[in-house]
Amino acid sequence: MAEDKNTLDPDADPYWEGAAKGVLRYRRCTNCSIAIFYPRSICPNCGATDPKWAVSEGAGVVYACTTVHRAPPAFAERAPYTVLLVDLDEGFRMMGGLLSEPCETTVVVGDRVTVTFTDGPDGRPAPYFKPV
Amino acid sequence: MSLKRACAIAGVAESRLGVVPDSTVLTLQAEAFAAALFDAGIEKTDVDGLLVSGAWGRLPQLQIAEYLGIQPTYADSTSVGGASFEFHLGHAAAAIQAGLCKVAVILYGSTQRSKQDKYIFQIRNDLGYQYEAPFGLPTPVGAYALAASRHFAEYGTTSDQLADLAVATRAWAALNPKAYRRDPLTRDQVINSGLIASPLRRLDCCLFTDGGGAVVVVSPDVAKTLDKPPVWLLGQGESHSHAQISEMPNLTVTPAAESGKRAFAMAGVTHDHIDVTEIYDSFTITVLLTLESLGFCSPGEGGAFLANGRTGPGGDFPLNTNGGGLSYCHPGQYGIFLIIEAVRQLRSECDERQVADAVIALISGTGGVLSSNSTCILGLE
Incomplete structure (x- = not known):
């Protein structure tokens, strides 16, 4: 969580700065053009360095999902809650939460969802998804 | 290049398993080590290779070798989770085939149950993990x-x-x-x-227990000298x-x-x-x-x-x-x-x-x- 983060992280700081503004940032390779997430300094496809930062529209499809009933201690009060893997339209996959309001919201694999940033358990904005 | 029949397994053993409160990661591995060597009919002094993985200690390879009194001339601590030991078997075969060692022991032990070591359950929040940590998976x-x-x-x-x-x-x-x-x-x-x-x-999930294990891997020449039938690595x-x-x-x-x-x-x-x-x-x-x-x-x-x-x-x-x-x-x-x-x-x-x-x-x-x-x-x- 944020309190653990006591050093600068050049891979992550622009991402979290975007999250704080409600913007979903990823990177794109300037050589082979693939979308890169999580953000990193080298293209995991072709090896080109210094991919450019880009902004996602935040829309995608649920690739996998699980509802957590037995939660880690720090998350126990929130259980049950749903965790997603989402394939974003720009061509990358990421993990996100399912927005818990309204609490009866559910999704299944294949549903279209869109991102919204809301405070995670550490108080820092994190990407949560809601059905379209 | 192939590893087919490059080595044989000559001995195997577990330590006590389940809940073993009167143990440490070192004593459980020592139990398994001694039992596997006995199973193989091989003396400790013949061991020249050691392959270790574990989520304990500072430098598990060095700590367990010191405890057992082994100074191996071939070492491998490939640690890729629960599959590490199948990786080790291939690596031991390659080392034996290359003549780097003749008797390699693969070792593991854990007291996670008795010591309630929940290390593997911790959610990390650094490097790549920071993109998963907020969601409580x-x-x-x-x-x-x-x-x-x-x-x-x-x-x-x-x-x-x-x-x-x-x-x-x-x-x-x-x-x-x-x-x-x-x-x-x-x-x-x-x-x-x-x-x-x-x-x-x-009940879709595995148990959470203590336990240790050891596998003795030997060269074809050594295998021929032993009483029990060798079990060969084919692939x-x-x-x-x-x-x-x-x-x-x-x-x-x-x-x-x-x-x-x-x-x-x-x-x-x-x-x-x-x-x-x-x-x-x-x-x-x-x-x-x-x-x-x-x-x-x-x-x-x-x-x-x-x-x-x-x-x-x-x-x-x-x-x-x-x-x-x-x-x-x-x-x-x-x-x-x-x-x-x-x-x-x-x-x-x-x-x-x-x-x-x-x-x-x-x-x-x-x-x-x-x-x-x-x-x-x-x-x-």
Whole structure:
């Protein structure tokens, strides 16, 4: 969580700065053009360095999902809650939460969802998804 | 270059398993080490290779070697989760073939149950993990649940089919005096055992125990001098594809696809030649995905493959014959116990749970969150 983060992280700081503004940032390779997430300094496809930062529209499809009933201690009060893997339209996959309001919201694999940033358990904005 | 018959397994042993409060990671490994050397008929002074993995201590390789009084001339601490020991077997074979050592010991031990060491359950929040940490996915079960959800959605796989594997595996455990849980189990009991992370339930998940294991790997020249029949490495392959689940390229295909292809090609055998199979069962879904990735069935057919007890005692596909991580033991990194059981089956040392006429065994270790896999094919002379 944020309190653990006591050093600068050049891979992550622009991402979290975007999250704080409600913007979903990823990177794109300037050589082979693939979308890169999580953000990193080298293209995991072709090896080109210094991919450019880009902004996602935040829309995608649920690739996998699980509802957590037995939660880690720090998350126990929130259980049950749903965790997603989402394939974003720009061509990358990421993990996100399912927005818990309204609490009866559910999704299944294949549903279209869109991102919204809301405070995670550490108080820092994190990407949560809601059905379209 | 091939590792076929580059080495033989000469001795195997567990330490005490289950709940062993009067132990440390060092004493459990010492127990297994001494018992495996005795099983092999080899003196400690002949050990010149040591291969170790463990989530304990500062430098496990150095600490356990010091404790045992070994100064190896070949060392490998490849640590890729529970599959590490299948990687080690291939690496030991390569080292022996290259003449770098003659007697290598693969070692593991954990007191996670007695010491309540929940290290593996900690959610990390650095480097790549910071993109998963905010969402509270329990590790490792949540990652496997995501893979199961994908397989269910893509292929119509059901919780009943997964439950049937847990039931069949428990039936094997009932035949193994060393197994931690030996009471009969029903499909309904699995289904009613409570969701942990949907669709996985408590009895889809492996045990949380103490335990240690050791495997003695020797050169062909050494193997010829020993009393027990050597169990030969016929083929080995290994691969890893990611560290965290959001980076897994395809949640229904594991690195077993690559490692299995290599192991079968090296051994020069096909699926029909395999008499007994030991597949890492951290969770029921792990086995289903591994069976498909290894090519024992087509993608999507894993559920039907496991249904109705085919893998249990008396079934036509004997699988996880010691009772597996689900019912026998699971001290954190279980892979070494796959090797131990396969060797015992091929030596016909398994009493009630012995698979008749077992000549060739396949082992598949999975580590991390479906991250790493090594497949080993073993055979008698």
